[in-house]
Each structure stands twice: as C-alpha cells, then as structure tokens.
Amino acid sequence: MKKRQNVTIKGTKDGIVLHLDDSCSYQELKKELDEKLSANQRTQTERHLTPVKVDVGNRYLTDVQREEIKDLIRQKKNLDVDDIESNVVLKVDVEKLKAENEVVTVARIIRSGQVLEVPGDLLLIGDVNPGGTVIAGGNIFIMGTLKGIAHAGVFGNDQAVIAASSMQPAQLRIHDCINRAPDKAENNEKREMECAYIDDTHQIIVDRLQVLINLRPNLNRFEGGH
Known part of the structure; x- marks a missing residue:
C-alpha cells in the first residue's frame, strides 16, 4: 500500500x-517536511533565494508552530518563507474583521475635549466642534x-x-497623512458637502463629494446590503 504523502512540493514561476x-x-x-526539503535541496542547483509559500489547509497553527515551520524551511539552503496560508480563521479575528467593516451610527455633538473612536466606518449625525476629535478605522461621514x-x-x-x-476642520488625518486646515477659507467661501x-x-486632497463616485467605487458596498 502506497504511503500517504503529507507534504507536496510544487514548483511555480514565482518559487515553491x-x-x-x-x-x-x-x-x-x-x-x-524536513525529509522532503532535505531531499529537494540535494537536487537544486540554484544559488539565489527561492520564495516559499506554505498552504496548511484546514490546520490551525499556533504562533509558535508557525515560527517552527518557518525556521525549519529557512534552515534549508536558498529557501525563504514568503507566506503561510490557512483556511482556519480564529473567532477573535472574525470579530475584529466584522468590527472594522461595520458602520457605527452616532447622533450627538462632539464637543471640545471629547474623542469619539470606532473600529470601522463612522456615520456621525451632528457636529464636531473645535477641540473635538473623531477617529475611525475606516471612513468618516459627518452629517453636520x-x-x-x-x-x-x-x-x-x-x-x-x-x-x-x-468642511471646516482644524486638522484632517487619513492613515499617516496630515492636512492642516488654512487659517481662513479663501474669500470666506462656504465649504459644504466636501x-x-x-x-x-x-497627499490629502479636499474636493467635491461627487468625486468619490469614481475615486472610491468600493463605497457602493453599502448599496443593497453588499
């Protein structure tokens, strides 16, 4: 009876x-894995580093086990671990992903000294007064x-x-970019729906709200519950 193979090595144009x-x-x-990689190493003639992707299917690996697998592969000559993929997602990761993709609706005024922070998108029905701060892992929409x-x-x-x-902000930040607002709006213009x-x-650009239709088409995920 043929022995079951627990490790399969497949070469691709991007590596192994x-x-x-x-x-x-x-x-x-x-x-x-150790035996297969050792045997494969003896047949390899390349001298450059070969990227290795690891697919563990439905197996859950602890952080320690992931590092053990990576170390075992890296010990072999000319092999470099690119990624370890698993179909298993922890409950805590699912909850974090859900929170980061959720729209939180808040109806209140954010006054000076107050900070409102949400993990996903924020829809604020109200104003953010001078000295107030709103923070979101995703987008920020302010109806005020x-x-x-x-x-x-x-x-x-x-x-x-x-x-x-x-839009009359004291400061705008997106990811690691900061845009400090001018002291005065030019010609006392009203900056509405921006x-x-x-x-x-x-760079952070402030523009008409309508440009988002083409710039960020993924915002349409809210349409029809998608």
Missing part, C-alpha cells in the same frame, strides 16, 4: 508552494459641521475618506 496535509499529526508533518479633528483609516487604511456636510482622500502623490 508547499502543500501540508491537515489530517496528520503536527510532529509527523514536521518530520516529513466638522470644525475639530477627523482621523480616518487609523489602522492603516489609506483608501479611507472623510466627508462632511460642512470630502477628503489621499491622492496618488500621498
């Missing part, structure tokens, strides 16, 4: 993909006047936007 069986024991897997500080994409989302019925976003030069 290791498929690791998710039904055997972890110790069996490690032992066979923004005179304080707004920080969108706080966890690293540079595609986040800030929109307000009346949005802020990061452009191709990694």
Whole structure:
C-alpha cells in the first residue's frame, strides 16, 4: 500500500508552494517536511533565494508552530518563507474583521475635549466642534459641521475618506497623512458637502463629494446590503 504523502512540493514561476496535509499529526508533518526539503535541496542547483509559500489547509497553527515551520524551511539552503496560508480563521479575528467593516451610527455633538473612536466606518449625525476629535478605522461621514479633528483609516487604511456636510476642520488625518486646515477659507467661501482622500502623490486632497463616485467605487458596498 502506497504511503500517504503529507507534504507536496510544487514548483511555480514565482518559487515553491508547499502543500501540508491537515489530517496528520503536527510532529509527523514536521518530520516529513524536513525529509522532503532535505531531499529537494540535494537536487537544486540554484544559488539565489527561492520564495516559499506554505498552504496548511484546514490546520490551525499556533504562533509558535508557525515560527517552527518557518525556521525549519529557512534552515534549508536558498529557501525563504514568503507566506503561510490557512483556511482556519480564529473567532477573535472574525470579530475584529466584522468590527472594522461595520458602520457605527452616532447622533450627538462632539464637543471640545471629547474623542469619539470606532473600529470601522463612522456615520456621525451632528457636529464636531473645535477641540473635538473623531477617529475611525475606516471612513468618516459627518452629517453636520466638522470644525475639530477627523482621523480616518487609523489602522492603516489609506483608501479611507472623510466627508462632511460642512468642511471646516482644524486638522484632517487619513492613515499617516496630515492636512492642516488654512487659517481662513479663501474669500470666506462656504465649504459644504466636501470630502477628503489621499491622492496618488500621498497627499490629502479636499474636493467635491461627487468625486468619490469614481475615486472610491468600493463605497457602493453599502448599496443593497453588499
């Protein structure tokens, strides 16, 4: 009877993909992985680093086990671990992802000294007064006047936007970009129904709200519950 293979090595144009069986024991897997990589190493002539992607299927790996797999691969000559993929998602990760994609609606005025922070998108029905701050992991939509500080994409989302019925901010932040508002609006112009976003030069641009239709088509995910 042919022995079941727990480790399959497949070469691609981008490097090597290791498929690791998710039904055997972890110790069996490690032992066979070591043997297969050692045998494969003897047949390799390349001298440059080869990227390795690891697919562990439905197996859950602890952080310690992930590091053990990476170390085992890196010990082999000319192999560099690019990524370890698993179909298993922890409950805490699912809850975090859900929170970051959720729209939180708040109806209140953010006064001086107050800070409102949400993990996902923020829809604020009210004003942000001077000295007030709103922070979101995603986008910020303000149905009111923004005179304080707004920080969108706080966890690293540079595609986040800030929109307000009346845009008069003390400061705008998106991801790691900061745009300090001018001392006065030019010609005392009213800045209504505007949005802020990061452009191709990694600068915050304030423009008409309508530009978001083409710039951020993913905002349409709210349409029809998508």
